[in-house]
Amino acid sequence: MIRLHHCPGSRSMRVLWALEELGLDYDLVSYRLDDGSTRRPELMALSPAGRVPALEIDGQAIFESGAIIExxxxxxxxxxxxxxxxxxxxxxxxEWVHFAETQANILQSLNIQHIFLRPASARSPAMMQLETRRLVKTMQAQEAALAGRDWLLHQGFSGADLMMAFNVTACFRFVRPDGFANLAAYAARIAERPAYARALERSGEDVLYTRDFYELPEA
Ligand SMILES: N[C@@H](CCC(=O)N[C@@H](CS)C(=O)NCC(=O)O)C(=O)O
Incomplete structure (x- = not known):
């Protein structure tokens, strides 16, 4: 029995996509990021901070998306x-498996600033600008790594892509694609993978982003 604890549009998408790439049978238990359901005792028992993903497999539970993918x-x-x-x-x-979380933590901070913090006066434009510049640095590293190749490793599509690729769409919500041709092509290649399409279908609707692009406020 394999069971994934999942929120649509969250890091657990990495694992859902991996299960589809591997062609495994699994159950999905779904939560939402905005209604406190990630604090349900059944998830807290598997993931000590009440975060998704958690994966039940081989008679144990694993938390942290990077650990699960490895x-x-x-x-x-x-x-x-x-x-x-x-x-x-x-x-x-x-490097890439772990760099995915360097990048995702910046994205999480931008999500909090642009989407979750209310009222708008609670946001920090200076912080939003700083985090956007830090996000650009991570995207430049990935852009350079993808020069002349389809996937992050020479051997082809790998767990490194499962970790990093989940972030790409979110990156382009905060940074314009100018200067990121390799990354934009990478995003398009991901969308063409049948396992990715199956994972999106199984995942359920991502309710986090309501805009294609989030403009930076003036500092
Ligand atoms: N480093 C962890 C981060 C997990 C994480 O923060 N997950 C978020 C969703 S993307 C979550 O469960 N948030 C719910 C909450 O904080 O209550 C991983 O990669 O698994």
Whole structure:
């Protein structure tokens, strides 16, 4: 039995997409980010901060999307989504798996500032500008890594993409695509993957973003 604890539009999308790429059967338990449901005892028992994703698999529960993706890559090596330890490519794999959270934490801060904080006077335009500049730096790193290739690793599509690609659409809600041609093409390639389309369909509606782009306020 595999069971994913999930919120539409959240980091648990990485794991849902991975399960679809691996062709596994699984149950989905859904929560919302805006109604306190992530504090339900059943999730708190699996994920100590009441965060998604949590994955029940092989008689245990795992939290942290990066840990889950690494576990799935190792558990199902025949899918070729991971990289064997002790190689240079393994170092690149681990960098991207973890860099995904460097970037996602900036996105989370921008989500809080642009969407969740009420009233608008509670927001900090200076903080929003700083975080946007920090987001651009992470996007520039990814843009450079994608020069001349489709996916982040030489070997092709991998767990590194499962981690990083979830962030791409959100990045373009706060940063215009000018200067990010590789990243925009990467986003389009992701959308063409049948497993990604299946994961979106199974996920349920993402209610977080109501605008295509969030303009920065004046500082
Ligand atoms: N580093 C964690 C972050 C998990 C996380 O913050 N998840 C958010 C959704 S994207 C969440 O569950 N938020 C609910 C809450 O904070 O109550 C991971 O990658 O799994």
């Amino acid at each position: 576990y799935l890559c190792e558990r199902f090596p025949e899918a070729g989504l991971g990289v064997a330890p002790g190689t240079a490519e393994r170092a690149r794999f681990l």
